[in-house]
Every structure is written in C-alpha cells, then in structure tokens.
Amino acid sequence: MTTRTHPRPAPRLTPGLMPRLALLPMALVALGGYVGAACWTLWISLTGSRTFPSGSFIGLAQYQRLFDNERWMLSLHNLAVYGVLFVLACVVLGSLLAVFIDQDVRGEGALRTIFLYPYAMSFVATGLVWQWLLTPGDGIDGVLRALGGDGLRLDWIVSQDLAIVAVVLATVWQASGLVMALVLAGLRGIDTEIWKAARLDGIPPWRVYLQIVAPMLWPTFATVLLLLATAVAKLYDAVVAMTQGGPGIASEVPAKFIMDHLFLRSNVGLASAGAVVLLLPVLALLAPYAYARGRKEGA
Template sequence: MRISGLAARLVLSPTVLVTVVCFYGCAVWTAYISFTKSSFIPNYTFNGLAQYERLFATPRWGVAYTNMFIFGVLLVVGALAVGLLLAIMIDRNVRGEGFFRTVMLYPLSMSFIVTGLAWQWVLSPSIGVQHFVRDLGFPNFTFDWIAQQDRAIYTLVFAGVWHQAGLIMAIMLAGLRGVDRDIWRATKVEGIPTWRVYLGIVLPMLRPLVVTCVVLLSVAVVKSYDLVVAMTGGGPGFASDLPGKFVVDFSFERANIGQASAAAVVMLGSVFAALAPYFYVELRKRGQ
C-alpha cells in the first residue's frame, strides 16, 4: 500500500512539476511583468498600474475585450444548441445515422486555420455567397458581413459554431444513448409529448455532460487565435480582434511585453470571473 502510493507519487511528480513551473510559474511571472515598466525586454522596475491604465485607454483593447464576450456567449450557446439539436435528430433513429454522424463530426477534424480560410472564401463578397447569388440573377443581393466593422465578429461565430457543433453532438449523443429506456416507456405511457421529455427530463439528466461541453467550448473561446488570424485577420480594421490575437501581436510584432502581459492577466481574470460562479453552483449541486 505504502510502496504503491510512493510509486504513484514518483510517476506523477514530473507532471506536477511541469504544471507548477510551466503553467502556474509562468502565469505568476506574467502577472508580475504586467506591473513593471517592461516594454521591449523584461524590465523589473515596478510601475504600479500604469500598464493597465494604458491598456484600458487603448481603443483596440476595448474592441477585443468586448468581442471576447460576444464571441464567447454566442459560440457557447450556439454550439450547444446546434449540437444538441443534431444529437436529438440522430437519436430519433434516422436512416443513415452513421453517415450523418460522420458528416457532422467532420468539421472538427479540420484545424481552425483551414476552417477560417474556407469561411473567408465563402463569405468574401467578391467570390463567395454574395457573388454566387448575384450570378443566379439577384444583382442586388448583399451579404458582406465580413467586410463590415460591426458585423465581422458574427462571421467568426458562424465559423466557430460550424466547427464545434459536431463535437457537442457527439458528446450529447453519447449521453442520450445512455438514458434508460424505461424512462422513455414511462413517459409514453403517461402521454407526455417528446419535446417536453427532452426538455424536462432528459436534458437535466445530461447536466454533467453540458458542463463538460461548456468547459470545452470556453477553452476554445479563450484560445481562439488561429481562427481570427486565418479568417478576418482581426479586421476590417481591428473590428473582429480577440484578446488572444491582441496578446500575440503585442508580445511579438510590437515588442511590448508589458502591454501583452497586462492583457493576458485581464483575460485570465475575466475567465475566472465568468466561470467561477458557474462551477461553484455546479459543484455544490453535485456535492449535495
């Protein structure tokens, strides 16, 4: 017993070490840098909140930060809804289930770079949907969201949902298949309509799976850098910028690690602030 405990600790220790040093260590270092005068190269002179003051006075950060919430909420809700609907459709024993499952899961096998590029082409006014429909004989048809500053962020949501919905479908489908048949029989005997069974009984049973999906989607939101780069490049202007791209741009191209660190810390803080209450509630429920 004691020896096996020791072995387990030994085996785990490299992982723990890597986690502590690379994740927590670097996070602490980044936070520290954000309170210093660092710009081109780390400079450990303490500078109070100056980096944060400048960050929040930067219009581009305002746009990127707001976009994270627009993109985040819409992607999580959108992908969950679409994924769930697809899962339910397949769960109703449609013909060719294997085919649909593969087709719908396929986008996930593509990288965000490919997804972004493909959607850029689809949405580009000069070669994509708009061009196609106009050629069909509707010369006034306009769909140029990707070229409009106040709409571009929603095109990222389209692409994101398209990419992620398959994964949500797969997870939810697994959950739906795990639902006891007796429950379905009982509801049928009682004459409850199918949609109410899903909404009132089955979904609440799948709550842990929904939590898993929300976590996976949130991670996708926070790390969504490649999708923006490939699809809109943060444009038009910087209208579809996201914090991830902001941080990378500032730390590498603009050689300002002070600003990049401050932005990264705000990002981390916001994610904590957004997810902590949710997990608190979820975990407490499970504890009961």
C-alpha cells in the same frame, strides 16, 4: 531448540500511490511550464517592461494603460458579442444534432463522422475556407449572383458591424460537432425506462427532452460550457485567418491584441497585463467546476 524466524512481509504501497508516482514527472512539468509561466507573466505585468522584460516595478500602471486603450476595450466588446453568439449557437445546434441522431436514424455512424469532422480541422484551415466562402464576389456570394440574385449581397466579412458575426458562423460550424458528440453520449446514458414511462403517460417527446432529459444532462452541459468558454477566451486563429482583425479593427479580439503588442509593438508589459486579464474569466469558470468535481469524488 532453534526458533524459526519468519521473514517480515514487504511493506505494501498505499493503494493508488503508484499511479500518483507515475504522474509526478508530468505534474512537475505542468507546474513549472504552466503555473510558473503564469506567475512570471503576472510579475512582468507589474513592471515597466517594453522590448525586453525588466525588473522595474510600477504596480498596476500597465493595467490602467490597458483599460485606457480603446483598441483593448473594443476587443473586449467583440469577445463578449462573439462569446454569447458562439456559445448559444453551439449549444442549440449541437443539442439538436444529438437529438436527431438519437432517433436511431439510418447511417448514424456516417452522420456522426460528418458532423464531428469539422472539429478535426484547425481554426486556421476553417478560417481560410470560410474567408473564401464569405468573400464578396466569390464563394456563396458568387453562387447567389450566378443564380440571378444580384440584389442579394453576402458581404459580412467586409462589414464593420457583421465581421465578428462571420467569425461566429465559421467557428460554430467547426465546434458544434463536439457539442453534438458530448450531448449524444449523455443521451445514450439516459435510462430507457424513462422513455417508456413517458410514452405510457402520453408526454410529447419534445417535452421529455426539454423538461426531463435536459436537467439530467447538466454535468454534460457544464463540461460543454467550460470547453466553449475556454475556446472563446483563446480565440485568435480564426480571426487572423479570416479578417486579420478587420475591417480596420472591427473584429479585434483580446488574444490578437496581446500577440500584436508582444511581437509587433514590443510592449511586453502591456501584453502580459492583457494575458492576465484574459486568464481571469477562465479561472472563474474553472474554479467552481473543479470544486464540484472534488466534492463529487470525495462523497
């Protein structure tokens, strides 16, 4: 009597393993290209590298030189002013645009496209357009003079005190559409029963948005703040296109300081120290966000 031997079933892969294996090459490239480059930059910032990288370890001397540099300190001050104005203006303007479109206005699709279109432009193109608009004698200033407003001068872009504000104006025009799209997506996810209950209770719409809807959108606003903060840290293109850091160094920002010392002044060590310092606030913002996302997925 022969016994039948049933073939063993093929081992099944753990659910979710195949997608992870498919993403493995990209993860290795990211680790090598981003994490590896960041570690290399950190090492170079601890050496006495000048035109070319060198292995002469000097500790934190580059960081001491960096923070003794008046141009670097001014760039940090400009970035702080820019960051506060840029983030506040984008959040307020983008949220107001989202609330406006959320009222079931006519031509909603066209309005969304118009408001979001500037974000599709590069910061260089935005900077060049707004450079012309804000140049004294041309653009907006030229229109004001043509209309008889000789006493009105829009010379922000050549003003020591207002040049960074001119950069804020241009970049807010570009980025507020992204905030509008994200906040609008969050608003469309709010349960309509909340609005019905608010109407029955006679609560004004502005109070519903401010006291009920806004707290419910905190994940959306967290994403918005993270994206805007990252944009603040890497601000470079718009400044170069609009002001070249001027007049003088009035609109200097850390990214331009780093690029100038890396390519024009042949000081790789000091530029690397500036890059590491610029990376720290981004990591400080990203770490709590990643931790919260990890806890949410693990719950």
